[in-house]
Amino acid sequence: KHYLCGYCAAFTNIAVTFPIQKVLFRQQLYGLKTKDAVHQLQKDGIRNLYRGILPPLMQKTTTLALMFGLYEDFSSLLHSHTSAPELLTRSMAAVLAGTTEALLTxxxxxxxxLQDYKHHEKFTNTYQAFKVLKVYGIREYYRGLVPILLRNGSSNILFFGLRGPIKQCLPEATSYSAHLVNDFICGGLLGAMLGSLFFPMNVVKARMQSQIGGEFQSFSKVFVTIWLERDKKLMHLFRGAHLNYHRSVLSWGIINATYEFLLKLL
Incomplete structure (x- = not known):
């Protein structure tokens, strides 16, 4: 049940927020201002607006299904087989779920x-992109794995750990619609917080993953390169963070509300 609810929640979210994510991605990768990133997408045309949606649709639906489902399974498993405090077992379950999600890197x-316009001429669809990477071996598929592992584990701990307490702070819900609103607010707040917190990590990940072939640079090396490119200014590193903030509020609001709604429904 948890797997199915997570899957459906992710599907709803991707369908709604993909164009926003695309603008954000361009900002992360090239340090563009919002209007420039939007202008770039306009130049790409409406046909390319949803270009690249298949991988996140496949990846996000599966990862969120795993995130929610495995978290519950690992929590139950650890709780029944260890005498460790609940906070520790739940944190461990969150890390394990996040690590498993990383298999879908x-x-x-x-x-x-597919979202990087520099590669538009190289391949036109998901299959072609996978085919191009195949030449470089399995390791090439997992370029950028380190920031993904760091992000997944940490964000899962915070998401599952704070979801309950935040909801308890909200006004008591007495109807389905009130529960839905509370779940949206709860998910949105967490999404905004985590999205902002891990934004620089995603900037580094985007840079690492935009490369095809060549040296596998360390996380720290790529970070330093970006830091120098952006004039050692934190504001430049966080370019696109405001859009990411709003997207995260919407995304995680939708995800959490849909997940909880379906959980009650099924």
Whole structure:
């Protein structure tokens, strides 16, 4: 049940927020201002607006199904087999779920390539992108794995750990619609917080994954390169963060509300 609810929540979210994500991605990768990133998408045309949606659709639906489902499964498993405090077992379950999600890095990798206009001429669809990467070996599919592992584990701990307490702080819901609103607010607040917190990590990940072939640079090396390119200014590193903030509010609001709604429904 948790797997199915997570899957459906992710599908709804991707369908609604993909164009926003695309603008954000361009900002992360090239340090563009919002209007420039939007202008770039306008130049690409309406046909390319949803270009690259298949990998995130496949990846996000599966990862969120795994995130919610495995978290519940690992929590139950650890709770029944260890005498550790609940906070520890739930944190461990969140990390394990996040680590398992990282197996689907190739989809995130291909999404990055398809969204980067510099690669528009190299391949036109997901299959072609996978085919191009195949030449470089399995390791190429997992370029950018380190920031993904760091992001997944940490964000899962915070998401599952704070979801309950935040909801308890909200006014008590007495109807389905009130529950839906509370779940949206709860998910949105968490999404905005985590999205902002891990934004620089995603900037580094985008840069790492936009490369095809060549040296596998370390996380720190890529970070330093970007830091120098952006004049050692934190504001430049966080270009696109405001859009990411709004997208995260919407995305995680939709995800959390849809997930909880379906959980009650099924």
């Amino acid at each position: 190739p989809f995130e990798r291909v999404q990055t390539l």
